[in-house]
Amino acid sequence: MPFLKNLGVEFAVEIGSGSGVVITALASFLACACFATDINPEACQATAETAVLNGRKVDCVNMDLLGAFRNRLFDVLLFNPPYVVTDPCEVVGNGLNRAWAGGFHGRQVTDKVLSTLDLLLSEKGVCYMVLLKENNIQEIQRFMNENNFKSDVILERKLRGEHLYVVKFSRIL
Ligand SMILES: C[S@@+](CC[C@H](N)C(=O)[O-])C[C@H]1O[C@@H](n2cnc3c(N)ncnc32)[C@H](O)[C@@H]1O
Incomplete structure (x- = not known):
């Protein structure tokens, strides 16, 4: 975490904050404005x-992304997006299904964020995202590389039949 301490973070956000544990932990760690959204x-x-x-x-x-x-x-x-591979028609509404239903390749929601990351992150900004092996x-x-972002796998875990990664995206400067 020294990296984040030294980044000079002013604004942090968690999309899909759920229980709020993750963004609250970040708010305990960094002195910055913390926002969260959930559908x-x-x-x-x-x-x-x-x-x-x-x-x-x-x-x-309460909003979409x-x-x-x-x-x-x-x-x-x-x-930490809804990454489970499901029928695309399950990615609807604002209920509990939105916590897991990821549609085609489990990427329906993830891809919307990654394809607009350039418009969401500051110059020094970083995005940490949970991904599943099946997300490819x-x-x-x-x-992301074609769009001028490097991506580093910073954590890999096999948990209850899921092969998960935490990937850090940052601009290629
Ligand atoms: C896998 S859960 C993660 C919950 C929590 N962040 C955690 O790590 O335990 C995904 C969360 O994203 C929310 N979500 C799904 N699609 C969303 C969207 N389009 N906009 C905002 N939140 C969304 C869900 O409601 C759910 O709370």
Whole structure:
């Protein structure tokens, strides 16, 4: 974590904050403005409560991805997306299904964020994303490279039949 401490983070955001544990932990660690979004209103409430219970300030907004944050560039973007391969028609509504249903290749939501990362991150900004082996990491890395982002796998874990990665995306400067 020294990397993040030294990055000079002013604005951090977690997309899909769920319980709020991750963004609250980040808010405990970094002195910066912390935001969260979730498509599920109950998740937003949980995030707000988790932050308050831990004495942290996190502004959580019920929205699709970062749609309402126009022109705000983030120094840190966290996303543990719904990555499970499902029928695309399961990626609907704002209920609990949105926590896992990832549609085709489990990438329906992930790809929307990665293809607009350039417009979401500040010059020094970094994005940490959880991905599943079935999401085809190599293809994602190729696409990001073509779009001037390097991607480093910083963690790899096999958990209860899932082969997971945490990938860090940052601009090729
Ligand atoms: C895998 S869960 C991760 C929850 C939490 N961040 C964690 O790591 O434990 C995915 C979260 O993303 C939210 N989500 C899914 N699609 C979203 C979208 N388009 N915009 C915002 N949030 C979304 C879900 O409601 C869910 O809370």
